[in-house]
Amino acid sequence: MYSKRLKAIGGYFDLQLPSLEEFYPSLIKLNTGRNALEYILKVNGYTCIYIPYFTCEVLLEPIKKLGIEYYFYTLDKNLDPIIDFKIESKECLLYTNYFGIKQATINKLTDLDFNLIVDNSQAFFSSPLPGIDTFYSCRKFFGLPDGAYLQSKLKSSAKFERDVSFDRMSHLLISIDQTIEKGYESFKINNEVLSNNPIRRMSLLTERLLKSIDYEECRVIRNRNFRILHEELSEKNQLSIDTSGINGPLCYPFLAVKENIKRKLISKRVFVPVFWPNVFNWTTSKMFENYLAQNLVPLPIDHRYDEEDMERMINYLKQMI
Numbered sequence: 330m331y332s333k334r335l336k337a338i339g340g341y342f343d344l345q346l347p348s349l350e351e352f353y354p355s356l357i358k359l360n361t362g363r364n365a366l367e368y369i370l371k372v373n374g375y376t377c378i379y380i381p382y383f384t385c386e387v388l389l390e391p392i393k394k395l396g397i398e399y400y401f402y403t404l405d406k407n408l409d410p411i412i413d414f415k416i417e418s419k420e421c422l423l424y425t426n427y428f429g430i431k432q433a434t435i436n437k438l439t440d441l442d443f444n445l446i447v448d449n450s451q452a453f454f455s456s457p458l459p460g461i462d463t464f465y466s467c468r469k470f471f472g473l474p475d476g477a478y479l480q481s482k483l484k485s486s487a488k489f490e491r492d493v494s495f496d497r498m499s500h501l502l503i504s505i506d507q508t509i510e511k512g513y514e515s516f517k518i519n520n521e522v523l524s525n526n527p528i529r530r531m532s533l534l535t536e537r538l539l540k541s542i543d544y545e546e547c548r549v550i551r552n553r554n555f556r557i558l559h560e561e562l563s564e565k566n567q568l569s570i571d572t573s574g575i576n577g578p579l580c581y582p583f584l585a586v587k588e589n590i591k592r593k594l595i596s597k598r599v600f601v602p603v604f605w606p607n608v609f610n611w612t613t614s615k616m617f618e619n620y621l622a623q624n625l626v627p628l629p630i631d632h633r634y635d636e637e638d639m640e641r642m643i644n645y646l647k648q649m650i
């Protein structure tokens with residue numbers, strides 16, 4: 330047998346990608362955000378977690394797997410947590426950096442005396458605060474099959490296998506070769522197979538892809554696009570947004586009650602997700618989180634779009650609101 334460490338010379342070419350720097354080279358690299366949460370819960374031996382009603386249901390995967398007690402908490406109209414309960418020493422509270430625009434809230438939460446977990450899945454560019462357990466889900470920001478970064482105070486001594494992700498790449502390839510619509514079925518399947526996996530180390534492919542990204546360019550474009558939308562839409566936006574700390578956010582969160590905004594946008598090939606369908610099952614129709622899930626329009630602002638694309642969305646929305 331040959332040694333894997335002996336560099337191969339010759340043979341066919343692989344995919345040629347730029348060799349740049351990762352954004353978080355010193356964080357722990359895992360397969361998914363939910364498994365990063367599992368790591369934190371396990372290594373701290375938490376017995377109970379408080380999570381927001383307004384989040385993605387896949388976070389329940391590690392909680393249920395470990396048999397940890399969980400309770401939901403509510404948000405105020407600024408998306409800040411309403412903490413009217415006591416968090417004991419073996420308990421923790423998870424807060425999501427919503428749309429990447431809630432860093433100021435996280436800064437305040439770190440001054441309080443309880444175990445905080447920061448979910449930065451929607452805030453790739455928000456660096457972790459010293460000593461605060463924080464995780465990221467890389468595919469929410471870039472064309473990747475999976476991948477998570479984790480900052481954890483405590484380190485696990487477990488030896489995790491490395492993930493392999495080449496067979497979850499089809500949607501990324503189809504959307505280049507054909508259209509984003511043609512790749513959508515594959516996207517859903519590749520998303521599904523991320524469920525119920527053990528904690529694994531990030532795949533070599535995902536790591537390689539993360540080294541091919543110009544992060545500064547992506548961050549600058551997101552900031553510019555966010556500001557363009559905010560300038561034109563903030564008056565109609567029911568969410569009040571402090572733009573002073575904007576740092577490569579996920580999307581522009583536009584909250585307005587108008588029938589069928591999303592359906593009309595989709596008919597113009599503007600695709601906006603629902604954050605999050607599970608919230609309808611977890612809440613009653615009178616709750617703010619239910620209203621958010623129903624009416625929030627997360628407008629895309631990422632590196633794929635220029636000023637003209639922003640103007641196109643603004644024009645559509647101005648005709649609707």
Ligand SMILES: Cc1ncc(COP(=O)(O)O)c(C=O)c1O
Nearest residue numbers: 361362363385387425448450466
């Ligand atoms: C807010 C939030 N946190 C965490 C996750 C989990 O990330 P991953 O899919 O990498 O496990 C998701 C979605 O999947 C999410 O929307």
